[in-house]
Amino acid sequence: MSTPTLVKPVPPPTRQGRGGVGRTHDRWWAPWLFLAPALGIVVTFILFPFVNTLALSVTDATLLKPGHFIGVDNFVRLWDDERFRTAMTNSLLYVVCVVPVMVAAPLVLAALVNGGGRLLGFFRTAYYLPVIMSSVIVGLIWTNLLDQRGLVNEVLRWLSLVNEPVGFLSDRWLTLFSAMLVTIWSGLGYYMVIYLAAMANIDQDLYDAASVDGAGPVRRFLNVTAPGVRSTSALIGLFSSVAAFRVFGEVYVLTGGTGGLGGQNVTVTMLIQQEGTGLQAETGYAGAISVVMFVVLGGLLAGQLWYQNRGER
Template sequence: MSPAPRTSPKAGRAARRRAARAQETDHGLVHRRWWTPYLFLLPGLAMVLTFSLWPFVNTVVLSLTDAQILRGGGFVGLDNYRRALGDPAFWTALTNSVLYTAVVVPALVLMPLALAVLVERKVPGIGFFRSAYYTPVIASAVVVGLMWQWLLRSDGLVNTVLVRLRVVAEPVPFLTDGTLLLVSAMIVTIWKGLGYYMVFYLAALGNVPRSLHEAAAIDGAGALRRFLHVTIPSVKPMMLLVGTLSAISALRVFTEVYILGGESGGPGGDSRTLPFLIREVGLGFAGETGYAAAISILLFLLTLVFSLLGRRLSKGDER
């Protein structure tokens, strides 16, 4: 008997490829072009490039010019950034934004968690309370601001009640004092964000094993100790996420200050935040778009710092 003819390695590889293609064709999995999957990514990628990446690059370029609304600008390098760092209005707005974040973020991390714990229990009528707490989230920010403006003005409901009850002798200047105006805007932001972040915590609490609470209860832990030593450690990653998201939102706050304080940002502009200053500098016939773009980039860098801090804390918690 003669030995079987030997096939070359090249012919063997070709045969295996043909077999693989035949098998893929049988299962309907054949890919005729390597770039076919990328066609599905193209619409989303085009939107990101058009509405995110290109505007960001354009803002960076614009911040290096002295452009205005009605005329193009020439290249000035880092002059706009030097001007911002020497501008008292910029430092006032930066201080207000950082103070706003320092007050709002802890409140929006802790208060929605407590609210979620309260409405987590499945008791009759709890759905009504969940819906009621979430209602401010779906309301327009302008409508919410106008409502609170009506409540806090000198002849509004809050001052009327305080004066009638003789808690104060005269109306409290919630909207005409720079400090109180900023505090009022913080209250509006917290009130509107409670229901939104409550939903985050409800999802996190649903993943906490009941066995942990039962074991803690058997060991004699009360409701407060179970909350501190079981609930909080279990939802800590969600707390870090909420802290990061609320910090980014607080740094971008504009509507609350604008509705409550008007176009000037409160008396003397003392309650202006960075987004408010960007609008004020960049709009109008004399709007300095180059300078406004530079302030926008500085706000972006500040936001990036908070985002990286949240990411670092998340990684440290995972370790």
Template sequence: MPRRAADRRRRSRHWARSPWFVPLLFSGGALAVVLVMTIFPFFNTLALSFTDATMLRDGRFIGLDNFRELLSDARFGTALLNSTLYVVVVVPLIVLLPLILATLVAGDGKLLGFFRTAYYVPVVMSAVVVGLIWTNLLERRGLINETLQWLQVLTEPIPFLTDRWLLLFAAMFVTVWMGLGYYMVIYLAALASIDPSLYDAAAMDGAGVVRTFMAVTMPGVRNTMMLVAMFSSVAAFRVFGEVYVLTDGTGGPGGGVVTMTMLIQREGTGLQARTGYAGAISLVMFVVLAVLLMLQIIVQNREGRKA
């Protein structure tokens, strides 16, 4: 018995001296949260997607029936199209506009500090609050239409909230507006790492503002731009709150502005919820995001090798 106890003590000391013990000790809690909140739900959703489960009863295994139904579901096609358009339109704007904004407000002046704070305010506001603000601004008798009519720019109000495409692009604008401040801060940190002598050299060469931005600023934050593209792609494809509020939860005229996450919410909640079908939509959404991120990583690696 004493020999066994000594062996256990030696093994425990050896384990404590291993190089991964301290990192695991500090990250163990976070890893446990990730397992409980992410990994387990993922595999549960994966299993659920192959059943006909509803909110009121457990499902039976039905193979690929849910995925076959997706192929003929017009709502799924609309949601996939809208979410894809969201990525195509929002991501380039999110990559470029905050960088331009960060370039303009970088510095130590008090006025610049005020603008940095003002641009960041939408970030700390919830999507519901932002959606309600812009709903009031964009409605037929909202501030925007009333102002344009008062200036005699319009004779009739613009149907921002009742026309499918206007509503979709209005939602995209709101998403970009919400994200400007967040990504601006990321770019400000990246701009601080650029060697100031590069700007001095550009000035000595007679480079203007645009040329300096293209030749010095953008190459200096290239990796950050790729990171922003990855973050914003995931956020754009998963957009929910602002679209839900702007459409009053209906998905817009004829459900034409519904996104993937809104379709999952519709199918996966309520007494008539088809949780198995919602799980299938979630799995497809996961695959699309995984492919999108893999493509961006490949592009980033190629750009890194060229550099």
């Protein structure tokens, strides 16, 4: 916090530290006591499973037996697996379609709601509401809206734009695009707030100078705001692509947990869940899918770091 609150008076020590009066020396193990809970959880539940995932991916383990080393067989099998190809296509398409919207639209939104006043504050709060909702709730709300007899189809019918209800939740591509729409809907407010924080750091003089030069709101947005938040845009590009590739809840709920007719809408995370759980779970194979996911996301991250370093030099 930037403003320190009042410091509580320290009660006199009941027992002087070792060596009587004067500065105390901390015992060597004191830091480890402080670290123990956090380190214990993170090592046990993040780092160990990570190593174990790598190990699993080269075995034919199932839920019921540990499995043997089979080299890269799982990855060879992935290469020919139609379901895996579908999942990769869907998840990558998700990144390609969702990320540009997530980078651009919240910036426009932030520029519009930036400023004082109650009304703008109200809009900011309202725009943020979808962010705090679970993907299941978001999915259910949109299932109601996009259903055969949901609001969207009823409105389209009322306007006589369609005769037959549109299969937003049954058509192979429409379902995927519906899920993307839902993801965008629930993420706009989040990135808007991040942009707002970045915009607060832009020098007000730049706006004044632009105004003096006769630049209107649109010019000021394009020539001052947008360049001023460029590094934030890059970060949001990374965040939203990682999030888009990991998508699970929206697609799961919109397809009723099945991943669409014949699994046509499964994403990579859904595939991991389907292959790795249940009594027939092939944990080794699911591990291999996980490793692929890890490599893709690692690649995105490395690309971002490279881009940032290049920009700073």
